[in-house]
Amino acid sequence: MENLDSNNSSSPDGISSVTNDTSQPKSSLAPVGSIPRHSAQETLAFVIIYIVLSLLVILGNSLVIIAFTRNSKLRTATNLFFVSLAVSDLFVGAISIPCWMYILLYDLNHPSPVPSAFNLQFRQVYTFLDVSSALISIAHLTVISIERNIAISKPLRHRVMPRWYYYAAIAGTWVYGLSIAGIFLSDFKHVMWRKYRGLLNTIAGFILPLLIIICMYANIYKNVRLFNIRRRSYSISSLQRKAHHERTTAKTVLIVTSFFVAAWLPFFTLSMLFMFCPREHLPQGMALLHLLDFVKLLHYSNSVINPVVYSYRILEVRNTLMRIVAPCLVQTPISSARSLPIPLAVQRSPCIRTNLLHSFSRGRGVGSNCNHQDVNV
DSSP, rough: TTTTTOOSSSSSTHHHHHHTTTOOOOGOOOOOGGSSSOOOHHHHHHHHHHHHHHHHHHHHHHHHHHHHOGGGGGGOOOOOHHHHHHHHHHHHIIIIIIHHHHHIIIIIIOOSSSOOOOHHHHHHHHHHHHHHHHHHHHOOOOOOOHHHHHHHHHHHHTTTTOHHHHHHHHHHHHHHHHHHHHHHHHSEEEEEHHHHHHHHHHHHIIHHHHHHHHHHHHHHHHHHHHHHHHGGGGOOOHHHHHHHHHHHHHHHHHHHHHHHHHHHHHHHHHHHHHHHSGGGOOOOOHHHHHHHHHHHHHHHHHHHHHHHHHHHHHHHHHHHHHHHHHHHHHHHHHHHHTTTOHHHHHHTTTHHHHHHHHHHTTTOOOOOSOOOOOOOO
């Protein structure tokens, strides 16, 4: 948490300078004793929380990716965006959250007056991954909203769109997020750039995409209302089913977008406050530290929400996940099966009892060399 007690009236890079700053010269670092730190108990609690969160993010998004790869019905052009978004969230759980735990354990609680070259490089890599993950996610949601708008407002054009359009759009989201994150970390040796590069990150990574999403969903809402007025005149039931499917998918994307905005809005709001408000008007000391803890935990939690939304909203995803997970939960070991009570009818029939035990021992179905006979219970 460098520059927490900086003498400047405002933070040069927004909230990122408080949590992730790597560009400040060593001479500008505040004295070690003036920087509030987590206690050992707080650090242990946060590490446990982040370990659980990381495992949930990895498990949930891995299951979503497996479901889309195993079920051919899910391998639609639109669902390619969801798979790509799940890959982005998977990187958050596998890389970004563990990096933040490292910072909590070593960088924050074992500070040195002069940070080592490794710490500076590590924090720079972490900042790049942390910023790019948010930008890639919002870019995905923006592209999906555009695709949903085309699907509902121009259904005929949407049905003939080639698959490579989707691959190009997915590649564009990743290039966009990585490029803006790289520009954010670039140091052009200019005072104004270092002061307002956080503003560029907020506009390009949150405000502009959010405006596009709002415009897209406003147009979707208008077209859905128009369709509801005219749908009685449609005699083709398949067209109505297709329109219902497109609206359901659009609603799912809207829910995912709403959770994203709720998770990241505090981060970007604090970033603007740190950039333009005098430091004395902002929380200080441990209050600021706990506020930043809440913001970090909130936006990392967003990566575990998306698989839950997919499973709840998309029936085919839920059924596929059940087929993947159910065998691991309901399998009965052979040793347990042997301990089950034998029905009375089986006990009275030596032939059935012998074949049943034979099937347990060899893992085969019940075969019989005896003639079938009725057993009176």
